[in-house]
Amino acid sequence: MLSEFDLISQYFTRAPRADGPVALGVGDDCALLMPTAGMQLAVSSDMLVAGRHFFADVDPYSLGHKSLAVNLSDLAAMGARPLGFTLALALPEARAEWLAPFAAGLLALADVHDCELIGGDTTKGPLNICITIFGETLPGQALRRDAALAGDDIWVSGTLGDARLALAGYRHEFTDQIIMDGDEHALAATRMHHPTPRVALGIALRGIAHAAIDISDGLAGDLGHILERSGVGATLAVDTIPSGPALLRQTHTFQRLFTLAGGDDYELCFTAPPTKREAVMNAAMVSSTEVTRIGCVDALAGLRFIDVNGVPLDLQLTSFDHFRTT
Secondary structure: OOOHHHHHHHHOOOOOOOOOOEEEOOOOOOOEEOOOOOOEEEEEEEEEEEOOOEOOOOOHHHHHHHHHHHHHHHHHHHOOEEEEEEEEEEEOOOOHHHHHHHHHHHHHHHHHOOOEEEEEEEEEOOOEEEEEEEEEEOOOOOOOHHHOOOOOEEEEEOOEOHHHHHHHHHHOOOOOOOOOOHHHHHHHHHHHHOOOOOHHHHHHOOOOOOEEEEOOOOHHHHHHHHHHHHOOEEEEEHHHOOEOOOHHHOOHHHHHHHHHHOOOOOOEEEEEOHHHHHHHHHHHHHOOOOEEEEEEEEOOOEEEEEOOOOOEEOOOOOOOOOOOOO
16 A cells, blocks of 8 residues: 555656746645746636545546646636646545556646646545646736626637536436437547646637636536626527537437536636627637637626527526535
């Protein structure tokens, strides 16, 4: 059985890049970061708990990837460039056959985004993963939730709903309504276990978008946070919201339900003025990310839904809430 310090040394200790922002990484009482002069720090934390955020028997490589991806997604939503992250890890036991692929998935994604593991903690206990991530952005250009303006377009990146469809398959929900074979479930599960943080898009949207949020608990609920913080409302053209490739094979009813209130998508929802539509599309092109315009911000508070013909829809939706959802 590995000791705590053997575990850290063997799986989570690497020399910082010579040209990177980390002056001192894993191994001391604190890490030392050197943010670019004149930039603001962006800091976020996310905790993933076995049985709550992921199945206890999930593939550890995928879990390592997702643990960092959900934090990188927070930086993306602020238009921030990643610098480094800490990892606090509680483990029932230190098993090499679990730790090796978990660390590999975590650090492979870290390398893609030049984001160094700079410290953290390990302890024995129920499986629990907590990451704190650090990034930087230009002063005055962070994509805050409180900056949406009436008249803005509403956009989303990528596609939505496949992660929720995969969860329905794992839970055997709606078995009399959802028809999905093994290949289709595997396609949906890829989005659930391997989300793509839209870091490049977030950075490209600086100076273009007004407000942004990453979609973790469902589009309707997460957009609602922007509307509340900005003191505005919105109208969504529900049938323009892009469904994931697996979800597209399901009924119209489930496409609407899972794109609006599915969660676990980790795409970006953002607002920008109509005069910036060409700039938004250019940002999408340079970041190799598809974006779709799905509605507009209104002065009237609340969130309204319309169909493809502009007819109002009465949709009763509930976003994920850790303390209200069983």
